[in-house]
Amino acid sequence: MVSKKSDIFIELQDLVVDIAIPxxxxxxxxxxxxxxxxxxxxYFSILEQSWVILALIDKELGLHSLPHLRAQIEGLAEMKLLLGDESYLLSLELRxxxxxxxxxxxxxxxxxxxxLIAEKVEIESELSRIGKRISELERMGAKKYExxxxxxxxxLKDEREALYGYLSDYSHGxxxxxxxxxxxxxxxxxxxVVAFHQQDMSEFDATLHTSVDVILRASQLIHHKFETGHEERFLGLIESRSKA
Structure with missing residues (x-):
């Protein structure tokens, strides 16, 4: 029996297809x-991950969507850190x-x-180049963060405490x-003991709600940064959800 698509499933689908992408x-x-x-x-990766989440839940394999929700939260963190300090880009380069x-x-x-790498790359020369670049990045203040x-x-401490460990369990088997x-x-x-254990779509409404939340926050941030004039639309959607 095919599960019925919930209101939040349709909301995320419409948010991505009809609003965020255009x-x-x-x-x-x-x-x-x-x-x-x-x-x-x-930001584009965060949007794509929502579509993967929708596809897996639609195929009643929603548990496999949880690593993608984790990736969305990680992406939101990366966006916020980049927006807070442009030099954070150095840390991404260092990684x-x-x-x-x-x-x-x-x-x-x-x-x-x-x-193939061993056969086609001058490894010692490349290691020397990378080593110099790592030293340069570290001198410029780049750090490696967990x-x-x-x-x-x-x-995003609340997300870390409430969600991240749980989602990581499903990322690491x-x-x-x-x-x-x-x-x-x-x-x-x-x-x-079963394979392709079908999970009813309704079990993943919380996953979909969180994905909507991430999309809205990431969208508000990116449109504010690039001054598209659409920041207020996403702020309005965020505020309306908070009152619901």
Whole structure:
């Protein structure tokens, strides 16, 4: 039996398709400016993740949508940190360079998944270049932050305390996630182990509400930053939800 789409499902769908995406076309920025690109690309990812959440819940696999909600909250944190201090971009660059460095080290050590890198890249030369860039970024004040620290710095402590750990369980395949996904109560104190366990869409209204909230806040921030004139529309939607 196909689940009926709830009001909040339709609200998120309409918000993304009929409001956020069309208005995003009015965001004008210099695409070669790293800071502007980071902001807009993060916002676009948040919008895309909502569509993934909708698709998974619609297919009655809503538990698999929870990692995408976590990614949305992380994206909102990144946006707020970038807007609060443009130099935070240096920390994003540092994270990227550190990841590249470790990837090259692993290729050098013979990781079979990185064989092509080992064959095609001058690893020592590239490691030297990346090392200099890392030192330069650190001299400029770049720091490596853990995500929980980012959430607190972005004034998302409530989200960290109430949601982040729970959503992380479903991102990393914890025992809680495995039990929830693959055990089905059959009554009489018994259960079945199942795959593609269908979850009624109504079980994920809270997920959808949170996704709507993230979209509205991220949209208000991006439209304020790029002065599109649509900030007030999203503020109005935020205020109307808070009164509901």
């Amino acid at each position: 208005l995003a076309e009015e965001i004008h920025f210099e695409k070669r400016d790293k800071y502007s690109f980071a902001l807009v690309a993060t 990227n360079e550190l990841a590249s460095k470790q990837r090259l080290i692993n290729a050098k050590r013979g990781n079979p998944y990185l064989k 995500m929980k620290e980012k959430l607190d710095k972005a004034d 914890s025992l809680r996630a495995l039990l929830k996904r693959h055990l089905q109560d059959t009554g009489d104190e018994d259960f079945r």
